[in-house]
Amino acid sequence: MDFWFSEAQTPNVKLSIKVDKQLFSGKSEFQRIDVFEAPEFGRFLTLDGYMMLTEKDEFIYHEMITHVPMAVHPKVRDVLVIGAGDGGVIRELTRYPEIEHIDMVEIDPLVVEVCKKYLPQTSCRLNDPRLTIHYEDGVRFIRSCKDQYDLIIVDSTDPFGPGEGLFTREFYGSCYNALREDGIMVNQHESPFYAEDAVACQRAHKRIVESFPISRVYQAHIPTYPSGHWLFGFASKKYHPLRDLDETRWNMRGLTCRYYTTTLHKGAFYLPAYVEELLRDVEQEC
Amino acid sequence: MDFWFSEAQTPNVKLSIKVDKQLFSGKSEFQRIDVFEAPEFGRFLTLDGYMMLTEKDEFIYHEMITHVPMAVHPKVRDVLVIGAGDGGVIRELTRYPEIEHIDMVEIDPLVVEVCKKYLPQTSCRLNDPRLTIHYEDGVRFIRSCKDQYDLIIVDSTDPFGPGEGLFTREFYGSCYNALREDGIMVNQHESPFYAEDAVACQRAHKRIVESFPISRVYQAHIPTYPSGHWLFGFASKKYHPLRDLDETRWNMRGLTCRYYTTTLHKGAFYLPAYVEELLRDVEQEC
Numbered sequence: 001m002d003f004w005f006s007e008a009q010t011p012n013v014k015l016s017i018k019v020d021k022q023l024f025s026g027k028s029e030f031q032r033i034d035v036f037e038a039p040e041f042g043r044f045l046t047l048d049g050y051m052m053l054t055e056k057d058e059f060i061y062h063e064m065i066t067h068v069p070m071a072v073h074p075k076v077r078d079v080l081v082i083g084a085g086d087g088g089v090i091r092e093l094t095r096y097p098e099i100e101h102i103d104m105v106e107i108d109p110l111v112v113e114v115c116k117k118y119l120p121q122t123s124c125r126l127n128d129p130r131l132t133i134h135y136e137d138g139v140r141f142i143r144s145c146k147d148q149y150d151l152i153i154v155d156s157t158d159p160f161g162p163g164e165g166l167f168t169r170e171f172y173g174s175c176y177n178a179l180r181e182d183g184i185m186v187n188q189h190e191s192p193f194y195a196e197d198a199v200a201c202q203r204a205h206k207r208i209v210e211s212f213p214i215s216r217v218y219q220a221h222i223p224t225y226p227s228g229h230w231l232f233g234f235a236s237k238k239y240h241p242l243r244d245l246d247e248t249r250w251n252m253r254g255l256t257c258r259y260y261t262t263t264l265h266k267g268a269f270y271l272p273a274y275v276e277e278l279l280r281d282v283e284q285e286c
Numbered sequence: 287m288d289f290w291f292s293e294a295q296t297p298n299v300k301l302s303i304k305v306d307k308q309l310f311s312g313k314s315e316f317q318r319i320d321v322f323e324a325p326e327f328g329r330f331l332t333l334d335g336y337m338m339l340t341e342k343d344e345f346i347y348h349e350m351i352t353h354v355p356m357a358v359h360p361k362v363r364d365v366l367v368i369g370a371g372d373g374g375v376i377r378e379l380t381r382y383p384e385i386e387h388i389d390m391v392e393i394d395p396l397v398v399e400v401c402k403k404y405l406p407q408t409s410c411r412l413n414d415p416r417l418t419i420h421y422e423d424g425v426r427f428i429r430s431c432k433d434q435y436d437l438i439i440v441d442s443t444d445p446f447g448p449g450e451g452l453f454t455r456e457f458y459g460s461c462y463n464a465l466r467e468d469g470i471m472v473n474q475h476e477s478p479f480y481a482e483d484a485v486a487c488q489r490a491h492k493r494i495v496e497s498f499p500i501s502r503v504y505q506a507h508i509p510t511y512p513s514g515h516w517l518f519g520f521a522s523k524k525y526h527p528l529r530d531l532d533e534t535r536w537n538m539r540g541l542t543c544r545y546y547t548t549t550l551h552k553g554a555f556y557l558p559a560y561v562e563e564l565l566r567d568v569e570q571e572c
Binding site: 015268 | 304514
């Protein structure tokens with residue numbers, strides 16, 4: 001049987017993945033949710049037909065969105081995670097014993113339910129006693145938060161559909177207010193390569209630069225995302241992602257990663273010339 | 287009209303590119319050659335159905351295979367280029383006035399002819415007076431070379447078909463002999479992500495480590511190659527790719543690039559943990 005999942009990464013580019021079988025298909029109040037099993041990628045989750053994660057390469061995204069800020073901030077106790085219903089970010093965060101509490105705000109309870117059932121590789125720590133899951137709109141949840149988190153991780157979908165509000169100026173302002181005076185916000189920041197993604201990336205960067213004194217972008221190779229070249233935003237009130245990286249402190253923890261190293265951490269901020277230019281263009285408008 | 291080119295990046299993954307029209311299709315003694323025009327990528331060249339370059343992202347490959355060694359070696363006068371019939375490497379090399387002579391050894395005259403006609407963006411410097419094109423098998427050409435090049439760039443296809451010999455121990459040994467005492471060899475080194483490419487990458491690395499005292503691998507984001515995560519090998523008799531990088535000297539040249547910067551140069555050598563492990567595994571066998 002020839003059974004393929006295809007994602008239109010742009011109207012003119014498709015990535016297709018051979019599928020063994022579909023494990024789940026359902027529709028929540030917010031989106032269509034599917035889980036497939038594939039010979040090359042293991043299980044994978046799509047929302048409204050867009051690739052969210054595969055078992056083969058999710059370690060790259062989840063390690064990079066979590067360990068980069070954790071290796072910079074000297075003491076993270078309280079964390080807010082927006083989105084992240086698959087549990088991958090929670091799995092990485094719960095490796096840090098000094099984290100006392102994690103609020104996870106996921107708009108869609110069905111995503112969590114489906115991931116608990118079909119994606120144990122990422123959802124395996126969703127029962128951690130330090131975690132409170134709030135099934136709520138992240139934009140609304142954060143409005144009432146003030147000065148209470150050391151780290152906010154925005155693990156959003158793309159800037160349309162349910163994820164749209166997580167790319168607004170209002171939301172980034174709320175994140176700023178919700179962070180303590182030395183807090184860090186990290187977000188998934190789209191890709192610089194295809195024109196439509198690059199525009200989303202520029203728009204997000206402009207708004208973050210306007211909201212935070214320190215705002216830098218870093219990159220990773222994520223093969224199942226459009227172009228494979230994906231960006232994250234590092235926004236901060238006090239700590240610089242390179243000058244305040246404490247390699248020794250992080251390496252003393254003895255955490256084993258498959259993508260992240262403190263050396264790679266530095267290289268991830270050394271962006272290609274055309275990406276630097278994309279970002280500089282909007283910084284100059286601020 | 288719905289007209290698509292698809293490449294099976296593995297038996298279970300396909301990248302498909304919408305095509306406006308096919309500009310050329312022909313068969314040489316060595317391979318099938320096609321040129322297409324695509325709305326997302328401009329023109330693109332395939333050999334035996336495998337993506338070689340697109341006008342949209344070829345700058346990444348050609349800048350990274352050329353400027354990394356050029357920013358390390360203090361004085362490159364004589365260069366040997368193996369493959370590279372599209373002319374992209376030559377275009378980048380001819381930006382350096384101190385280069386006195388380039389031998390380019392391309393097995394297939396039809397590739398050069400087709401690229402001259404249909405891909406002026408890469409072939410635009412194939413008429414440089416410093417360039418001599420030899421239509422010959424690179425493996426054979428290099429056997430008789432001794433102590434005569436400062437830099438060898440191996441711009442090969444994949445390690446099967448016409449490119450197979452360019453991944454052998456014999457070939458790397460010949461490159462070593464063909465280089466002057468402070469010479470550098472750079473090669474396209476496959477990808478670490480999909481299993482079959484990773485094996486090719488490990489095998490090449492093992493053979494290069496056995497042939498050269500300094501052997502390091504660096505990476506770039508090349509969206510139209512399998513997984514988008516592509517590697518290059520930097521093999522050297524004397525210069526270290528990071529310790530001997532002279533950022534000031536290179537930046538004083540005033541060359542403008544779209545991907546390469548001397549800062550990115552450093553980050554390109556900071557590899558993900560799993561890639562370091564792949565390479566270390568074979569280094570320990572040497």
